[in-house]
Amino acid sequence: MRRLVQGNEAMFFGAVRAGAEFFAGYPITPSSEILMLAAEHANRHPKFKFVQSEDEISAGNAIMGASLAGAKSFTATSGPGFSLMQEAIGYGHQAEIPTVIINVQRVAPGTGMPTMPAQQDIMQSRFGSSGDYYPFVFYPNSVAECYKYTMVSFNAAEESESPVVLLSDAYLGHLNEVVDFHCIKLPRAVRRKRAPLGTGQRLFTGLVHDEQGRPRTADAETCKRWHVRVSDLHTKVSNRYIDFEFQPNLSSDTLIISYGIVSRVLQPLSSQFALFRPIRMFPLLTDEIRRCANDYRNIVVMEANDGQYATIIESVLKRDVHRVPLFGGRINLASARAGLRKALGRMIE
């Protein structure tokens, strides 16, 4: 059935479709619709549990507990709440807990511009918690993709046994589009491998631990083994999610790299430029980015932040890129054209 659906709504439905049974969250603009939908869903489906947490620290930890108890769990938040969840995300990586954190980004830092869209949590999604870890981060750019990539995020979480970050923004979260959920090609939902709490004698801990869960807080070898095992697993899982979109343009010498809502806004420029859009933001699509960028003299990275992904792209391509930041929530074609004109020094049609 075709119907009008909002991005936030599609993410919630995608979570239910993936088999989510637990939501904990704290109201925050522009993600609150997901929390309200979860509350309503729990009201009608007693098996689905909903907690309105006292703060995002609590919500971030509650989804870890729920996951260990056997439920597929998730939360939804925005920048300030995402910051409060970072410690729990690091814990989830160390203790190897599958769960999903949706971040509907708004203009930051601080309280910023709560209703305005931005893409300023790219680095935070990858490096926000302390320590070295290997998170999966996905960023769709349409309502239909919000549905699909929520399912993908849940699957990647189960396969990698780690917290996955699903990015959105105030624009995409509140975007209404006509979709037919039945026509969206979806992967099969991945089932939980690990037995729930109450079945064994295991210890789940945020300390560095051996395979039996025994804390090993002064043993470098155990720590090294953990990094090798976890990063190998994440690499293996990432090979199943080579998700990107590339629109070559042989008449152009310039490739624009953008993602999420910005890539959607840039579509009319595809006749003048080649366009590359990563959907799997992390782990980086290193080979794909290199291959697609090869034929273009100029690389532009356009994003609603001050060059967070551009810095990463430069390290991947080992050459300078043009940075076009879109600030203040004004993500539109006019701002994009003006930014390109400034970066490339020529008129953009």
Add this chain to the structure above:
Amino acid sequence: MFKDLLKLERFPTTWCPGCGLGMIMTQLAKVMDELHLDHTNTTIISGIGCTGRIAGYFKLDGVHTLHGRTLPVAEAIKFVRPELNVIVASGDGDLASIGGNHLIHVARRNTNITVLCNDNDVYGLTGGQAGPTTPVGTITSSTPGGCKYEPIDLQNLIKVGTQYHYAKTTVYHQAHLRKCIRESMLWQGFSFVNITGQCIENNGKRLGFKSAYEMLVHYRNTYKKAPDGAETLGDNEIGIIRRE
């Protein structure tokens, strides 16, 4: 046998000789044995600090959470698996300071979990700094001039809801400690056991106690049982207060 519930192969524990935590762990294991709680029906959630290591010594699935985050984790587990008995074991710093906001709200929501709070007046593991329960005037490694502030009133914090179950006891009063744990486990709703226990190495010696034994004697001489039916416990009273 209660010892069957413990991972004795991991002994000796990480705790200092004379620490009160072993006595709390023993009484918890005894109550679990009496109530037929084991790895099929029970989970223990602990936080950070010396008390945080308790979960790892029981032969059941346990979760060693982040500092202060036992309660959100425990509550979520109880929501997902209401048939599991969920026990939280943590220290006063973990529960009442860094996790204080969660404590108020989980008590308010009256989630059916039991919290054992090892209240030793200080942050023991990090070297004996003042905590939320440190008595005013106490010299600690972070209050060289004596602690300036009144300790937090855990009893009245737990009484935030219309229903509550609060027990106060000490590690000296072993039979009473066991009774408090047992009645809290059987209570349908949120229950909190505040257990005064000795940290001889990072608190007691600074206060002039020569041994853990002296601290226990001090608890014996200081704490008296509250009269039956008391609605509020006095400063030096042990007992259980509840409202259904």
